[in-house]
Amino acid sequence: MDFLSLAFMQRALLTAGLAGLTSPAIGTYIVQRRLSLLGDGLGHVAIAGVGLALLTGLAPLPAAVAVCVVGAVAIEFLRQRGQTSGDIGLAILFYGGLSSGVLMASAAGRGAGALQAYLFGSLTTVSWGDLKLVCALTLVVLVFAVGQSRQLFAICADEDYARVIGLKVQLYNYLIVVLAAVTVTTAMRTVGLLLVSALMVVPVATAQNLCHGFFAGLWGAMGIGLVVALGGVVAAYWADLAPGALIVVGSIALYVLSWPVAALSHRRRRRRIDQTDPTALPHRPTGDEHAHVHGPDCGHSALEHGDHLDYIHAGHRHAPHQGHYDEH
Amino acid sequence: MSVAGLGVRLGGLPVLRQVDIEVPVGQMVALLGANGSGKTTLIRAVLGLTPHQSGRIELFGRPQAEFKGWAAVGYVPQRATISLHSTTLGEVVRCGALARRRRDGARPAGRPKELAAAALAKVGLADQAKELFLHLSGGQQQRALLARALAQEPDLLVLDEPLAGVDLFHQEAIATHLDQFRRQGGSILVVLHETEALAGSIDRAVVLSEGRVAQDGPLPPDPPSHRHEHEPSTRPAGLVTGMEPRWIS
Numbered sequence: 001m002d003f004l005s006l007a008f009m010q011r012a013l014l015t016a017g018l019a020g021l022t023s024p025a026i027g028t029y030i031v032q033r034r035l036s037l038l039g040d041g042l043g044h045v046a047i048a049g050v051g052l053a054l055l056t057g058l059a060p061l062p063a064a065v066a067v068c069v070v071g072a073v074a075i076e077f078l079r080q081r082g083q084t085s086g087d088i089g090l091a092i093l094f095y096g097g098l099s100s101g102v103l104m105a106s107a108a109g110r111g112a113g114a115l116q117a118y119l120f121g122s123l124t125t126v127s128w129g130d131l132k133l134v135c136a137l138t139l140v141v142l143v144f145a146v147g148q149s150r151q152l153f154a155i156c157a158d159e160d161y162a163r164v165i166g167l168k169v170q171l172y173n174y175l176i177v178v179l180a181a182v183t184v185t186t187a188m189r190t191v192g193l194l195l196v197s198a199l200m201v202v203p204v205a206t207a208q209n210l211c212h213g214f215f216a217g218l219w220g221a222m223g224i225g226l227v228v229a230l231g232g233v234v235a236a237y238w239a240d241l242a243p244g245a246l247i248v249v250g251s252i253a254l255y256v257l258s259w260p261v262a263a264l265s266h267r268r269r270r271r272r273i274d275q276t277d278p279t280a281l282p283h284r285p286t287g288d289e290h291a292h293v294h295g296p297d298c299g300h301s302a303l304e305h306g307d308h309l310d311y312i313h314a315g316h317r318h319a320p321h322q323g324h325y326d327e328h
Numbered sequence: 329m330s331v332a333g334l335g336v337r338l339g340g341l342p343v344l345r346q347v348d349i350e351v352p353v354g355q356m357v358a359l360l361g362a363n364g365s366g367k368t369t370l371i372r373a374v375l376g377l378t379p380h381q382s383g384r385i386e387l388f389g390r391p392q393a394e395f396k397g398w399a400a401v402g403y404v405p406q407r408a409t410i411s412l413h414s415t416t417l418g419e420v421v422r423c424g425a426l427a428r429r430r431r432d433g434a435r436p437a438g439r440p441k442e443l444a445a446a447a448l449a450k451v452g453l454a455d456q457a458k459e460l461f462l463h464l465s466g467g468q469q470q471r472a473l474l475a476r477a478l479a480q481e482p483d484l485l486v487l488d489e490p491l492a493g494v495d496l497f498h499q500e501a502i503a504t505h506l507d508q509f510r511r512q513g514g515s516i517l518v519v520l521h522e523t524e525a526l527a528g529s530i531d532r533a534v535v536l537s538e539g540r541v542a543q544d545g546p547l548p549p550d551p552p553s554h555r556h557e558h559e560p561s562t563r564p565a566g567l568v569t570g571m572e573p574r575w576i577s
Contacts (some may be wrong), residue, residue, distance in 0.1 A: 154423040165427035272508035
């Protein structure tokens with residue numbers, strides 16, 4: 001664990017850990033709203049901020065945050081306004097951000113190479129000044145994403161209903177994209193602008209496979225994000241690889257691994273059928289040739305039926321009844 | 329809740345014209361009418377989800393624009409639009425308890441979890457709180473949405489076909505709870521096609537026809553949804569249920 005005493009590794013672990021926590025937290029709401037690629041688009045817009053910083057000599061991180069937040073507000077405005085025109089508007093905004101960023105970088109005489117550190121991440125060059133800003137911004141996003149989780153969930157689930165009970169839906173919608181923009185820009189040093197969207201989406205998808213329920217998924221996604229981010233940095237240190245890419249590849253590997261686990265737990269989860277009619281079913285015993293004894297390990301899947309278990313046997317539902325089985 | 333001279337246009341077409349309707353405290357008012365007669369639009373206008381161009385809407389004696397007590401208004405939409413993959417029934421219903429926190433503290437605050445559990449019990453879904461919402465049947469989802477509104481402990485319920493797809497056994501249970509709610513001073517505006525299950529509690533019925541109030545009074549003995557028992561004299565020609573022009577959807 002000698003790497004922990006290296007100052008640049010401490011900074012790298014801290015920034016990566018924070019990005020690993022916040023990206024999936026805000027990503028949970030983005031994914032639920034079916035805006036999975038929003039993070040990617042915001043990453044494009046942030047490049048304009050980096051280009052602006054290179055051209056004017058401003059600090060890259062604050063410039064990227066400011067430009068990206070303005071872009072996020074524009075995106076949400078277009079989204080709320082209309083569908084078709086909004087779609088094209090989004091595309092123009094994204095590519096405009098990317099191209100103007102590259103243009104400004106080249107005008108500054110720095111070429112596309114200078115953008116590389118922001119496009120694919122450059123954890124080891126994070127300064128303490130950057131880190132302070134990243135910490136402050138991350139805290140804001142976390143407080144919002146976790147503290148307002150019930151309200152945000154209500155809006156993601158049913159916008160009309162949320163509006164009726166008096167939640168300020170429009171304000172929350174703007175806050176979600178603005179804080180997504182902040183997350184993208186704070187994570188650009190960790191995984192890079194082109195890969196940050198992956199950290200917002202993939203741990204969320206993994207958690208949805210593994211966790212039961214929205215809030216379990218939120219906590220699960222944050223946990224997975226933290227683990228892959230820290231694990232990626234440490235592994236990159238040992239193997240001398242690009243940490244940003246390793247974090248994303250690691251989270252995708254976890255996602256692939258979560259599939260069989262999800263299938264298994266789905267099979268384990270006992271299904272149930274409601275007994276909606278309180279009158280008992282007509283008594284229909286199976287024939288007495290039913291020699292098989294059903295039990296927890298008999299291999300037939302069981303399902304809860306009212307107050308008892310039915311076993312699915314050759315397309316029939318068999319319910320134990322006084323030493324024999326009834327057809328249910 | 330009261331509405332006077334309400335007019336709503338959607339896409340340039342007048343959908344509601346000069347609609348007057350009142351839901352006094354402690355009463356259940358049924359909103360009847362053919363498909364496309366404007367029932368859902370009226371409800372959405374009352375809730376502020378659809379803008380209105382003319383007329384007045386008042387909630388608890390206050391103009392809609394100034395009304396702040398939305399937490400006291402329980403809304404059950406026509407069908408669930410919730411499509412979140414990994415969301416449990418309990419989580420959906422707890423959204424209703426969220427509304428309580430925003431009230432001005434006039435009532436003692438119950439814990440959101442308990443409110444949600446009590447509401448689930450009222451619609452007969454108490455032991456299914458952990459089920460995924462999308463795995464429930466249509467009728468169960470409808471009951472869940474009602475539970476979400478009940479978890480608000482509302483003073484006014486606005487229900488858009490709350491019994492659609494719900495089996496008879498649970499229709500009766502829900503009817504009992506709604507009747508109890510009304511006896512305790514709650515008001516209900518309910519869109520219905522089948523009035524039978526709630527007939528005993530309906531104080532007044534308003535029949536909408538092509539966006540106008542065609543009838544307002546006690547529940548007609550022949551609900552307009554029963555197409556074999558028409559009294560042609562009570563509604564304009566061409567508006568008999570099931571024979572509405574094709575462009576009405």
